Amino acid sequence: MTATRSTRQRDVISRVLAGAQGPLSVPEVLKRAQVELPGLGVATVYRTLKLLTEQRRIHPVLLDGETRYEVTGRGHHHHFSCTVCARVFTLHTCPVALPSGTVYPGGFVVEAHEITLYGRCPDCAQTPSRAPENALKPD
Incomplete structure (x- = not known):
């Protein structure tokens, strides 16, 4: 696997997910990340979540038919x-x-x-x- 260049958007989205009390929906990730990056768009959030999922840094959680995301490595919960x-x-x-x-x-x-x-x-x-x-x- 080749190393992927880190971007400010990716770093902010990663921090948002790492600091969350539970899995977040795409709109929640966008809203929280826009506090630091007001110009952040939803397409960038989707691309970043896809990349972080492929890198196994986060994983999707399906709750009530909605996909949410949380960081990996938190053990059984x-x-x-x-x-x-x-x-x-x-x-x-x-x-x-x-x-x-x-x-x-x-x-x-x-x-x-x-x-x-x-x-x-x-x-x-x-x-x-x-x-x-x-x-x-x-x-």
Whole structure:
């Protein structure tokens, strides 16, 4: 693999992703990167995300049909998606004790798992508000 020339745009986008509390969508990456680079365009963000993914410096995370991106190397983790503000956070604890190699009833052999929890983030939980229309309703 040949070394790729570093650019200011690539450096800023990499820093934005590295400093995020969870995976970011393209619009979130663009908005955060434009704080430092006001002229940054969405096409540059897409090209940079593609390159960083090919370099395995970041990886895509599909949540609710939307592709988000996060840096690689953060180990086993899961995500929490706020149903009020739509931010996604990384959870560093696993709510399921299901190691690789576990044989699930019916003969399914577990190789890996992904979990996304949904609810209100700490900021939104402190603010009384009406329930969002897309929130999960109890049975």
